[in-house]
Amino acid sequence: MEICYFRALEKIIEVHIMNEDMKKYNEWKEYPERDTRGTIWYPPMLSPLDMDAIWEKRNIGFYVHVPFCKGICKYCPFNRYPWEENAAKLFVNSLKREIDIMSDIGYIKNSTIVAGYFGGGTPTSLSSEQLVDIISHIKDKFSVKENIEISLEANPATIDYEKLSALKQAGITRISLGIQSFNDSILKSMGCSHTASQAITAIETAKKVGFNSLNIDLLYNVPGQTVSDWEQDVLKTLSYDIDHVSPMCLFVDSQSKLFDEYYSSGNTVKQIEELELNMYEIAHNHFVNNGYHMYTLYDYAKPGKECEDHKLNWEAPQGEYFGMGPGAISHINNYVYVNKANPKEYSDIISLDKSPVGFGKKLSIVDQMSRFMVFGFYCLEVHKSEFQKKFGVSVETIFGDTLTKLSIQGLIEDYQGILKLTDKGMKYLYNVSSAFYQEDYKYYPENIKKKIQPKLTNQSS
Ligand code: SF4
Numbered sequence: 001m002e003i004c005y006f007r008a009l010e011k012i013i014e015v016h017i018m019n020e021d022m023k024k025y026n027e028w029k030e031y032p033e034r035d036t037r038g039t040i041w042y043p044p045m046l047s048p049l050d051m052d053a054i055w056e057k058r059n060i061g062f063y064v065h066v067p068f069c070k071g072i073c074k075y076c077p078f079n080r081y082p083w084e085e086n087a088a089k090l091f092v093n094s095l096k097r098e099i100d101i102m103s104d105i106g107y108i109k110n111s112t113i114v115a116g117y118f119g120g121g122t123p124t125s126l127s128s129e130q131l132v133d134i135i136s137h138i139k140d141k142f143s144v145k146e147n148i149e150i151s152l153e154a155n156p157a158t159i160d161y162e163k164l165s166a167l168k169q170a171g172i173t174r175i176s177l178g179i180q181s182f183n184d185s186i187l188k189s190m191g192c193s194h195t196a197s198q199a200i201t202a203i204e205t206a207k208k209v210g211f212n213s214l215n216i217d218l219l220y221n222v223p224g225q226t227v228s229d230w231e232q233d234v235l236k237t238l239s240y241d242i243d244h245v246s247p248m249c250l251f252v253d254s255q256s257k258l259f260d261e262y263y264s265s266g267n268t269v270k271q272i273e274e275l276e277l278n279m280y281e282i283a284h285n286h287f288v289n290n291g292y293h294m295y296t297l298y299d300y301a302k303p304g305k306e307c308e309d310h311k312l313n314w315e316a317p318q319g320e321y322f323g324m325g326p327g328a329i330s331h332i333n334n335y336v337y338v339n340k341a342n343p344k345e346y347s348d349i350i351s352l353d354k355s356p357v358g359f360g361k362k363l364s365i366v367d368q369m370s371r372f373m374v375f376g377f378y379c380l381e382v383h384k385s386e387f388q389k390k391f392g393v394s395v396e397t398i399f400g401d402t403l404t405k406l407s408i409q410g411l412i413e414d415y416q417g418i419l420k421l422t423d424k425g426m427k428y429l430y431n432v433s434s435a436f437y438q439e440d441y442k443y444y445p446e447n448i449k450k451k452i453q454p455k456l457t458n459q460s461s
Contacts, residue, residue: 058320060108060332061115061312062142064095064134065325066123067343070158071193075219075250079327079341080121087343091325092130094347096137098324101355103141107333108322113142115308115321116150122178124158128166135170149173149213149308156202157194164209174213174307175206176246181219181229182236189224190250203240213305215244220279221272222250230279234286243305247283248298249276277427297378297429316376316383317390326356334363336371365391366438369398373436377429381420395419402435 029035068083068091069076081087102108116138123131131152138144151174152167164175179199181187187196194202206214216237220230237245284294292300296310312319313331320332327341337360340346349356363371369391376382387395396403403419406412411425411432425432434442 055110057143058107058111059114059145060111061117061309061319061321062113062138063116063309063321063323063325063328063330064118064123064138065323065328065339066118066120066126067091067326067341068125069120069122069193070125070155072191073193074189074191075222075252077251078121081343083122083125088126088130090347091343092126092134094343094350095134095325097350097353098356099134099137099141101350101353102322102324108142111143111320113138113144114148115312116144116148117307117309118150118152118172120153122155122158123152124154124163128163131163132166132170135167135172139171151176151213151215151307151309153178154202154206155194156198159202159205161205161209164206164211168209168211173211174215175211176215176217176244177202177206179203179216179218179237181222181225181233183225183229183233186222186225186229190219190222203242213244214242215246215307216240216242218245218247218283219250220247220283221276227275227278227282231282231286234283238286238290243302244307245287245292245300246298247280247287247300249280280427294426295379297380311379314375314378316372316379317386318371318375330360334368335360336363337361370436370438373399374433377421377433377436380426380429381418384414384417384419399436406432406435 065079067079067081068088069080070083072080072082118131126134135150148171150172152172153176154164155178167175177199178194179202180190180192182196182199184196187194187199203214203216218233218237220233234247287300288294291302293303294300295306296314299307299310301307309321313321318331321330322332323330323339326339326343326346328339330337330339337357339356340349340358346356361367369387372387372390373382373395382395384395391398403412403414406425407414410422411428412419413422414420421429421432
């Protein structure tokens, strides 16, 4: 009896599929007319489909967090620990085991890895052999796209020609050098472990080894740094004709060693902000006038030299990636989660063959929509059609009030269906991005200004 019922339904659906003109079937009735049957799948109208489309491989990225540094910078807000040989050995073994665990997951097996990134900490605090071992293990265990871009952050004090050559040979295609400044006194004031001359040698060595994709990180708004100091760093950078630069404003975390020093100058928050904006404009103008374009909140690239990992993580619609290593963050299968941050705790869990995931959240549809906009604006623009395509509803329907408000404030504009930050919006990028936070999250991250201003008031009184 049941079988007959299903066959009958199948027949009905088949007829629906075959016939494009649904209107001639009058099967659906509105109350008070009584329907005599329902459907066993929804939506009831299907189109021809093949198996390959259902099980199409996803494109995802990976991130590896190396949590050690040979020296700890005063401003550092990252998950890092002083380098120690045995701890590093334990970490490498645990990481390889985590790679094994991840590669056994069906979702990952059915994915192609299209971008990779080694960050930290300082990945190059590990030896060449350890890094090559990790990279080879990743390539053995995952389905990795041919010619994949794999970036690796390097500290100038922990690289030489042999190490960079070994990394290139193993498959690293892009090096991101943590230069920060070409000024020794500024490097010293931040507690960096390298010197300006090591920074220059690092650039020259990376070029000599043949890295075609090279980034350098620069820091501005550092205590004691003048506008002229900063401009010198920018000009020096331009002289090396690097294809990618990330000038970042120093964020002084209230937990960092630099916090008290930074806010002991008696400057008001407003003065510090004005200096920061001035420095941003100097860098922006120099880079844009020299063939770079800004494509994220702090990345400038020559055409075609944008970092694959950054685009995957932030550009709307954001891609999926999984993080490995202590404190690594992942965004995959509609979850955002973070691994246990402490290397010892991380290794202890992995030694039990368990996943080191610490905290996370399954993203509701509202989270997904907010995330789309929050990170989309990190890449300076959001295509309205992409929002519609992903969520089946217009961005105006969901965020109409917020968009109108930001528009009236002159922070964004709708240019032919692309929501773009205005020049003013670029300076208020975090305000624009956080306008899309859900109400419960609006107090994240902590309001640093509220924390700082009383400190400054006390100093001046
Ligand atoms: S090198 Fe980077 S991660 Fe290490 S202490 Fe300095 S800022 Fe932090």
